[in-house]
Structures are given as structure tokens and as C-alpha cells.
Amino acid sequence: MTYVSPGYQPGRFPIIDAGNLPFMVSNAKEGTGALDEWYRKYAEKEMSDVKFCFAFFHDPGSFHSKTKKIVVPGDIKGMKIRPAHATMATWITQLGGTNVQSSAPEVRDILEKGVAEAVTFPWGSIVLFGIDKVTKYHMDAPLYATSFVWVMNKAKYNEMSAAQKKVIDDHCTTQWAIRAASAWADFEHAGIAKLKTEPGHEVYPLAAEQLGEWKKSAEPVVAAWAAAVKKAGSDPDAIMKDFKATLAKYNSAY
DSSP: EEEEEEEGTTTSSSGGGGGGSTTSSOOOOHHHHHHHHHHTHHHHHSSSSEEEEEEEEEEBBBEEEEOOOOOOOGTTTTTTEOOOOOHHHHHHHHOEEEEEEOOOGGGHHHHHHTOSSEEEEEEHHHTTTTTSSOEEOOOOOBOOEEEEEEEHHHHHHSOHHHHHHHHHHHHSSSHHHHHHHHHHHHHHHHHHHHHHHHOOOOOOOHHHHHHHHHHHHHHHHHHHHHHHHHHHEEEEEEEEOOHHHHHHHTTTTT
């Protein structure tokens, strides 16, 4: 069994990538319920080679910068940024930035050495990985989230007895997805308040007009997602309508 971020592999799992699009989800707890309930309809089509258990979010992250405040989309041009996943990488490229790939534990090092100038990251992990030691500016907006799945080797699952399968199935539910995600969500969200109290850090909100610019700049990313879903043989309009309705049901839409 393992959990992974499907968005690390561009184009391989286009449906669940809807959860990685900017400005989709406002919080991870209720948002996880929405993501899991929604994706169960599509998991067998998109991840047929594994036993899907559940899907979940980390709490929304944002831009954290070492060199300057990132306020409007035009500020990204010319910057070197470590993206959270392939969807964010696409957005950064479209805005004229350069993507710097690294694992999460390497982020502090690449920022310290100037290989990257900024990162898209959830808040609590900024402190956890020591990235607060090499950043100063933090955009206070739930810009994006990252979708994860907990999956199992299907052959191993099929070898189990009916009683063993029931134990697995009883834990592969939306309720368990929320339970698994909640502590992490609380930890990440608490990072916002923590960074606000740290000396030398500026946590800044966006004005309504600035937020509007960001949403407009994300439209090509959504269009690219839709094209990928269509290429894979699914209806992006119906899938997105379903996703947004489920987010609204769970009071977690942006």
C-alpha cells in the first residue's frame, strides 16, 4: 500500500488533476470529502491497475518567496520557482516563469543556493522543512491544493480472503479519507498564523482586483486540463460540473 500524488506525472491521470487546478478548493477537511466522493466515480477508469482506497487533499498552499512579493501574475515573469506539481508547473510556465524541479526536502537547499527564488507549498510545511529560514514573503490566499490517493497492489488485494477484503474495504471510504486528512490539514493551516508571528516575514493578502487577475491567468491551465481529459476519452465539462457541485455540497468550494 502507498499514497502518492498523481499530479507528479503530467497527463497520466488527467481526471483527478481537476483537484490540482488553481482556485478549486478552500479547505482540506471538507474538500477531501468532496474529492473522494467525486473521484470514486472515475477511479476505476483512470487507475484500473491498482485497488483504489481513497483520495484526499493537503490544505491549500500558496507562493512563498525569497526575493520579492508576488502580488499579480506579471510578477512571475523571469522568476525561478519550484512548483508543487505538474499543474502548477504549467501555470508558472504560462506566466513566464522557469520551473525548478526538486523533492520537498530539497526546497530549502535550492532556495538557499539561489537555484530557485520561490516555491508553491502548504503553510505548515514551510516551517517543518525550514523553508521559513530562507523565505520572507508569503501570499495569504488559498491558491491551490494537491490531490493524493491511497492505493493498494490489486493482485495482493485479490489474493485476500473475503474477511480480509472486508477489513480493507471498511477503511476505504470517504469518512476514512476525511479522518486521514484532517490532522495534516490542521497542521498545514496552523502554519499561516505561525508565519505571521515570525520576525522578518510578511504575510500579505490580495486585493479583490489582484485575485481577479490571478483567476483570469489560470483560465489557460483549466483549458489545458480539459483538453487532456478529452484526449483520454472523457467529458471535461461534465466532470468539472460534477466536481464543483460536490465541492459545493461539502462547503469547500473556493
